[in-house]
Amino acid sequence: MPNAMSVAAAAPAILRELAFDEPVHPTHPDNSWWRSSVIYQIYPRSFRDLNGDGMGDLAGITHELEHLAELSVDAIWLSPFYTSPQRDGGYDVADYCDIDPLFGSLDDFDALTARAAELDIKVIVDLVPNHCSSDHRLFQEALAAEPGSPERAMFVFRDGAGPNGVNPPNNWQSHFGGSAWTRTLNSDGTAGQWYLHLFDSSQPDFNWDNPAVHLEFERILRFWLDRNVSGFRVDVAHALVKAEGLPNWDGRPDGCSTEGYPGYLAPMFGQKSVHDIYRRWRAILNEYDGDRILCAEAVVDPLSRLVEWVRPDEMHQAFNFAYLHHPWDAKALRSIITDSLLAFDSVDAPTTWVLSNHDVPRHATRFAIEAGLGADNQGVGLDRARAASLAMLALPGGVYLYQGEELGLPDHEHIPDKLRQDPAFIRTGGERVGRDGCRVPLPWRADEPQYGFGAGDAGWLPQPEGWGGLSRDVQQADPDSTLNLYRRALGLRKELGLGAGSLSWATDSEDTDTVVFLNGDIMVLMNMGECESYLPSGTVIAASHPGTGADGMLAPDRCVWLRPS
CATH class of the missing domain: 2.60.40 (Immunoglobulin-like)
Structure with missing residues (x-):
């Protein structure tokens, strides 16, 4: 009425x-910080390089935290900074309880969290439980062990199909292209078993049917909780448990629904027992003070399935990918917002809103492409991005921002092939351009080398020419800049309590x-x-x-x- x-x-x-x-969504009486939070994603290698080696680092994040405090964010989420060979931007973890020297040390991490606490900013870290790096000690021990051994039981090893096991155990495909299976060599040089990797061949999947894997990750959770992190963003949170028998799957490798292949049938995603894992993790977090949280990266559809990850005894938040990919269409957007609020309200969880992250084109670029103008036409793309961002910041629930969106950054669409690093680009021979374009180092100061990202000769990825006008120092001085739009809107969001509000x-x-x-x-x-x-x-x-x-x-x-x- x-x-x-x-x-x-x-x-x-x-x-x-x-x-x-x-x-359609009333004001919620619970004032827990995470129900209305603004969380800023930092991709460490591209945020700020303080030591001049071309790679962003933890000290660089600490150095620039005051700029994030000016945005009135509640927390930062750090993409992986763990020890890693960096074949997939750190999502191939070789040691979950240490810092890769590229980014610094545990002392640098402690300094970061201490400075963040001074600024009233919480720190959330990325956790990658589906797979690790092939360099990880546990996987190296598995390769050296015999089939059927406890070491191999930490991962998904199987005998091959066909004569002498020449074919992969099933037809599953990697997210990055090609088979999701790689064959090993025995100690005598003969062909051995196959191991599963839903992503790159250097990222073997853990076997979550093994209680020892559960204990290992509970140890990892406590390690970081004891270092005062405020929670975890859980990578591929829907993928840990696989269906018994590993049956073939002819649908999409990412498990999203297509005609004849609904996502709920995908044997590598969304298995019911995965929720037992998160119930146990929630119980561990509840042992600690300070309202620690779990956020699921669970790419499942429809929304009625997604909210299973945020029932009261499981995770606190889940990324809303339906909203992330919304078209420039008013009717569709109204429907997505309504459906999201009703679905999440049904399990008493906050909805999250996000327009960009490290895995998708920045929304200034996406809206330009959808308008039929091409990625390089940033006029309409930026106009729509600014409008969409302002609308998003008025929605009740939690908001995730991706570093650089407050500057209105587009993707870098013209990175030379020889400099691209995304395994999706490499494994598909360039057929898929990959995600490097949204991961380019940030511009901080217009008149410095690398626009102030670092003092070295070059960053790990090249920046586009002409980014000086988008740099933070230039935008700080311009009252009409995208940066100052975000600062004003985020300040008003907090002042007016919009994150804890209602929607009619x-x-x-x-x-x-x-x-x-x-x-x-x-x-x-x-x-x-x-x-x-x-x-x-x-x-x-x-x-x-x-x-x-x-x-x-x-x-x-x-x-x-x-x-x-």
Whole structure:
């Protein structure tokens, strides 16, 4: 039913005065920090290089933390910094309880967490439990051991199919291209068993049917909890347990649903017993003070399955990939937001919102490509990115930001092939361009080498020419910059309690190209159409672009927060 706001004469695209339906999401009484948090993802190798070796490091993060405090973030999430041969950006872990020398030392980590605590910023670390590096001591011991040994039981080893085991044990494919199986050599040089790797061949999957694997990761959890981390983002959280017998699968390698192959049938993802693991982990976190959290990277559909990872005794948050990939379409976006809120509310968990991360094109680039303008046309792409970001920051629930999105950075689309490092690019012979474009080192200062990322000759990936205008120092001085848009919006989000708020849709707006919702007493309008729309009466308190709403109109690809009069 509409509330007391009056309805007046219709205007183009939306109503001049608006009524709102009953909330699809009410204000939640629990004020736990993670229910309304803003968490900033740091990809350490690309954040800030303090020692000049071309690789970002922990000391560089510590050095620049004040800039993140200015964004009013609640926590930082650190992508892997563990000892690793770095064949997959550190997601191939060789030692879960130490720091790779590329990034520093445990002392550097302790200094980072101490400085973060001074700034009231929590630290969340990435945990990669599905697989490790082939350099890991446990896997090297498994390779040296005999079939059927306790060492091999830590991983998924199988005899091959066909004459003399010449074929892989099943038809599973790697996320990075090619078979998900690699054959080993026996000590006498003859062909041996095969081992499973859902990702690169240098990333063998752990065998989570083995209780010893459970104990090993419980040890790892406690190691970092004892170092005062506030939680864990769990990589590929849906993949740990595999179906008994490892049956063939002709669907997508990532387990997402396609016609005839619904994701819930994928034998390498979403098995019921995976939830027992997270119940145990939740119990471990509950032993520690400070409200420590678990966040699932669980790529499952539909939303009704995803929320199984965030039931009250399991994880606290799960990434909302439906929202991450939303098209520039008002009807679709309204549906995704509503479905997300209802699904997560059904298990009493907060919804999370995210537009970019280290695995997908930055949303400034994605929106440009979707507009049919190509990745290099950043005008419309950036306009839409700014509008989408402002709308996202007004939603109730948790928000994840990816480093550099507050600068409006696009992907680097023209990295020379010889400099690309993503295993997806390498394993497919360049057929898949990979994720390097969104992982390029950040620009900090326009007039310094590498735009202030580091003092060395070059970073681990090249930056595009012309990034000086997007550097942090230039944007700090420009009141209309994307950086200052984020600073204002994030400050208002915290001041107004929007993350802990409610959401009601404008009545009878389902067929318009303008997304209109109410959170508390703040009205949010985003024009996703091609024509201007009228704004209702009120005071604009935030706008995605300078001057938006001053003439009483909302231009396409613009968003405002309005306090109704």
